[in-house]
Every structure is written in structure tokens, then in C-alpha cells.
Amino acid sequence: MPELPEVETIASGLASFVCGRKIQEVRLISSHMIIGDEIIFRKRLKSRIIRNVRRRAKLLIMDLSDPVHLVFHLKMTGKVWVPGERTDPNKHTHMVLALKGGQDIFFEDQRKFGYVAAMTPEELGRWSFYAGLGPEPLQIESEEFVSIFKHRKARIKSLLLDQKVIAGIGNIYADEALYLAGIHPCSVPSEISADKLAGLHNCLREVLLAAIKAGGSSFRNYRNALGSAGSFQESFLVYGKKDHSCQQCGCVIETVKVSGRTSCFCPHCQEEPPAAK
DNA sequence: GATGTTGTTGAGTC
DNA sequence: TGACTCAACAACAT
Structure with a gap:
């Protein structure tokens, strides 16, 4: 499931291949992955030049000429990539953008939870999800991070999972950062010291940067822009480690459901807050 | 065929 | 009104 580091890896990998290239043809295989009208979508993409590829939260955004923003949400199993060799669409391929001069951009999604939209700058700005996104964890200072959380x-x-509070964090990196910071997932920020919250921000930065450096995590079927796997899943300390031993203290890693999400934690290194049960 | 999986939204509660 | 929690939904692999 692509979170901040995976989408960042895809964006930077794609950028070197597709920036400056012209979209020659839009091949839509399943049009229900599109948000909005199909005819407008096609019209907004055809013959546009890809100026830039970037990430905001977990969104992959291609800035096209005119200007138009081609926005992808990859949800659990989405992929946007450029096959090195000639590749035919498979049953999970939903769109192919053929670039002038050869090479295709593939949009694939096994579970079809993802989506793609072509928006004008005005539409992007009016989109409530986009407009409501919280700050990027790698772009804020510790003071701002602490002030966002301290009264919550x-x-x-x-x-951490709420994109309106802070953007780009999913289940993997939330669990890893909380473990590194020694904070129990059920802890309430208003009862955590400012120092400890600042420490959490440091751990979050650390784990996100390390994951970007490792090319993301390929826990399920994530692949980068060239179709190769990342390696950060080998560095997971708690995520997916239920019943394994904690690397710091040897205790058995447990799980707890927090707002319907499985959270992995070490009961010794991340002490349960007094109020939680 | 039941279960697990996740990001997001909307309904419901305090 | 705002903060919070939880169920529901999407569709597939196991």
C-alpha cells in the first residue's frame, strides 16, 4: 500500500522518464477508475506535455501543460509505471498513456480501489479532500508538529492516519514511528509531553527518509516507476511482526485495533497509557 | 464461502 | 460546532 515514501519514490522515478514528454494517445481499458467525465478526461490529456511529476500526501500528481493536473490515488494496490520493455496490458491494467517517441505509462490496480482524475488548477483547489490535507511531515518543524498534536x-x-491532521502517513509508518518513539498507539497526545511529541516527529522523519532511501516498502505488490521492488520491508521493526520478538527487549509484539486498524506494538517498549483499556 | 486487507467518508455520539 | 469513533465501501487473494 503506497504511503508517502512509496509515492515519493514513484514520483521521482517517473519524473526522469516522462518530464517534457507529450501524451500522444490515451488508452482507457476500464473507465470507471476515472473521476469525472470520460470525454473531458481524454480531451484534457491528449497532446499535453508532462511538465512535472510530484507527490502531495499519498497523491501522485502530474502537472501537464495548459495547465491540467493528472491526479492519481493508488490506495492499496495501485501502480503507475513505465515498463522498460514492450509490455502488453494485463487484467489489472486500467489505462495506458502512450508518449510521443515511444514508451508508455501504465496505470494498474489489482483491487480497483484507486482512481485518476484530470483537473484544472481551480478544480484541484476546490476539491475538498485536497484542500483539507494537513501539512507534510517532512516539511514542518518540530514546533509545528507539537502544536498540531498537543491539545488533541x-x-x-x-x-497520525488522519490526512487532515498530517498528510501521507499510513498504517506501516505510523506503527514504525510510534515504536521508535516509545509511544503506545492508544496514547492520547494531550497527555504526552512536548519533548516526547517532538521525539515522535524525529522518529517519523527518520523512518520516512530511510524508507525513501530504500525505495519504499514492497510489503504486498508495490513497485516503483520502473517496476522494481523497494527494500524497506526488510527493516520493519513492528509492522506485520505480531508474535515476533521485539528487537530491543525481546518481548512478544502484540496487536491492538485502533479505529478499525490493526496496530502492532511492543507492550514493554511502548507502555500502555493509564486511561486506555 | 468466509476472512483479512486499507484509505476515506459519512453517520452518529458526546 | 467541533472532536471523536466506528461502520461501511471498494475488490481481490488466500
Whole structure:
């Protein structure tokens, strides 16, 4: 499931291949992956030049000439990539963008939870999900991070996953950062010291940067822009490690459900807050 | 055929 | 009104 580091890896990998290239043909295989009208979608893409590829939260955004923003949400199993060799669409391929001069951009999604939209700058700005996104964890200072959280009374894990509070964090990196910071997923920020919250921000930065450096995590079927796997899944300390031993203290890693999400934690290194049960 | 999986939204509660 | 929690939904692999 592509979170911030995976989408970042895809964006930077794609950029070197597709920036400056012209979209010659839009091949739509399943049009229900599109948000909005198909005819307008096609018209907005045809013959546009890809100026830039970037990430905001978990969104992959291609800035096209005119200007138009081609926005992808990859959800659990989405992929956007450029096959090195000639590749035919498979049953999970939903769109192919043929570039002038050869090479195709493939949009694939096994579970079809993802979507793609072609928006004008005005539409993008009016889109409530986009407009409501919280700040990027790698772009804010510790003081801002602490001030976002310190008065909150929801469980910290829920808040980390809330894209309106802070953008780009999913289940993997929330669990890893909480473990590194020694904070239980059920802890309530208003009862955590400012120092510890600042520490969480540091751990979050650390784990996100390390994951970007490793090319993301290929826990299920994530692949980067060239179709190769990342390696950060080998560095997971708690995510997916239920019943394994904690690398710091040897205790058995447990799980707890927080707002419907499985959270992995070490009961010794991440002490349960007094109020939680 | 039941279960697990996740990001997001909307309904419901305090 | 805002903060919070939870169920529901999408569709597939196991």
C-alpha cells in the first residue's frame, strides 16, 4: 500500500522518464477508475506535455501543460509505471498513456480501489479532500508538529492516519514511528509531553527518509516507476511482526485495533497509557 | 464461502 | 460546532 515514501519514490522515478514528454494517445481499458467525465478526461490529456511529476500526501500528481493536473490515488494496490520493455496490458491494467517517441505509462490496480482524475488548477483547489490535507511531515518543524498534536484528545494512532491532521502517513509508518518513539498507539497526545511529541516527529522523519532511501516498502505488490521492488520491508521493526520478538527487549509484539486498524506494538517498549483499556 | 486487507467518508455520539 | 469513533465501501487473494 503506497504511503508517502512509496509515492515519493514513484514520483521521482517517473519524473526522469516522462518530464517534457507529450501524451500522444490515451488508452482507457476500464473507465470507471476515472473521476469525472470520460470525454473531458481524454480531451484534457491528449497532446499535453508532462511538465512535472510530484507527490502531495499519498497523491501522485502530474502537472501537464495548459495547465491540467493528472491526479492519481493508488490506495492499496495501485501502480503507475513505465515498463522498460514492450509490455502488453494485463487484467489489472486500467489505462495506458502512450508518449510521443515511444514508451508508455501504465496505470494498474489489482483491487480497483484507486482512481485518476484530470483537473484544472481551480478544480484541484476546490476539491475538498485536497484542500483539507494537513501539512507534510517532512516539511514542518518540530514546533509545528507539537502544536498540531498537543491539545488533541483522540488516540495518537488515529490522528497520525488522519490526512487532515498530517498528510501521507499510513498504517506501516505510523506503527514504525510510534515504536521508535516509545509511544503506545492508544496514547492520547494531550497527555504526552512536548519533548516526547517532538521525539515522535524525529522518529517519523527518520523512518520516512530511510524508507525513501530504500525505495519504499514492497510489503504486498508495490513497485516503483520502473517496476522494481523497494527494500524497506526488510527493516520493519513492528509492522506485520505480531508474535515476533521485539528487537530491543525481546518481548512478544502484540496487536491492538485502533479505529478499525490493526496496530502492532511492543507492550514493554511502548507502555500502555493509564486511561486506555 | 468466509476472512483479512486499507484509505476515506459519512453517520452518529458526546 | 467541533472532536471523536466506528461502520461501511471498494475488490481481490488466500
